[in-house]
Amino acid sequence: GAGVSQSPSNKVTEKGKDVELRCDPISGHTALYWYRQRLGQGLEFLIYFQGNSAPDKSGLPSDRFSAERTGESVSTLTIQRTQQEDSAVYLCASSSRQGDTGELFFGEGSRLTVL
Amino acid sequence: GESVGLHLPTLSVQEGDNSIINCAYSNSASDYFIWYKQESGKGPQFIIDIRSNMDKRQGQRVTVLLNKTVKHLSLQIAATQPGDSAVYFCAANSIYDPGYALNFGKGTSLLVTP
Numbered sequence: 001g002a003g004v005s006q007s008p009s010n011k012v013t014e015k016g017k018d019v020e021l022r023c024d025p026i027s028g029h030t031a032l033y034w035y036r037q038r039l040g041q042g043l044e045f046l047i048y049f050q051g052n053s054a055p056d057k058s059g060l061p062s063d064r065f066s067a068e069r070t071g072e073s074v075s076t077l078t079i080q081r082t083q084q085e086d087s088a089v090y091l092c093a094s095s096s097r098q099g100d101t102g103e104l105f106f107g108e109g110s111r112l113t114v115l
Numbered sequence: 116g117e118s119v120g121l122h123l124p125t126l127s128v129q130e131g132d133n134s135i136i137n138c139a140y141s142n143s144a145s146d147y148f149i150w151y152k153q154e155s156g157k158g159p160q161f162i163i164d165i166r167s168n169m170d171k172r173q174g175q176r177v178t179v180l181l182n183k184t185v186k187h188l189s190l191q192i193a194a195t196q197p198g199d200s201a202v203y204f205c206a207a208n209s210i211y212d213p214g215y216a217l218n219f220g221k222g223t224s225l226l227v228t229p
Contacts, residue, residue: 004158031214033214033216035219040221041221041222042204042219042220042221042222043159043204043206043217043219044219045212045213045216045217045218048213048214048216049214050214056213056214056216058213059213059216091158091159093158095214102147102164102215103149103161103164104217105161106151106158106159106160107158108156108157108158109157109158
């Protein structure tokens, strides 16, 4: 597609349930990032994928969070045993840059509400 | 990690006036800086970027100024329009950030009044 696509756009779940959030990056973008944005806050880096390299998971807040990426395409962010503090907008971004700084292109996010 | 913050959480300007949004960063290794605009319910959208070898860059109605000496960044919007109302984030990164992941501040909410 023309831009980064995320689904679902909204997800309401009960505490303790697992959720999966999906990201389709811009075609040809090798770099993919997940960020979390709590209400009224900035974006927190979670995880980074580059091509077929091992992901950098240094931003994941706990072992309940995990993410996968198939080659240079779709990525899923999984949150196990969700807690109310996980409520946030989860943003995915992709970039065509390799080993250089540059613009990240963001999707519109998946808003997660944990009751 | 980077600490990137905005000086003011909210800014209200009248339509037609110029807006200035300020940002400070803490990591002297930061070498790339970018401003994003985020409208309600949407993802951040690129406005303008600047590399550390520059101190000024101009776009359409926007100018970014970088002062590396005091680790300060500003975004100037000329002739502010109602459509400029949004939250503005500055972000920075360096070669030390995973994949050059951007470090974001909390944002400044810009409200343009008619």
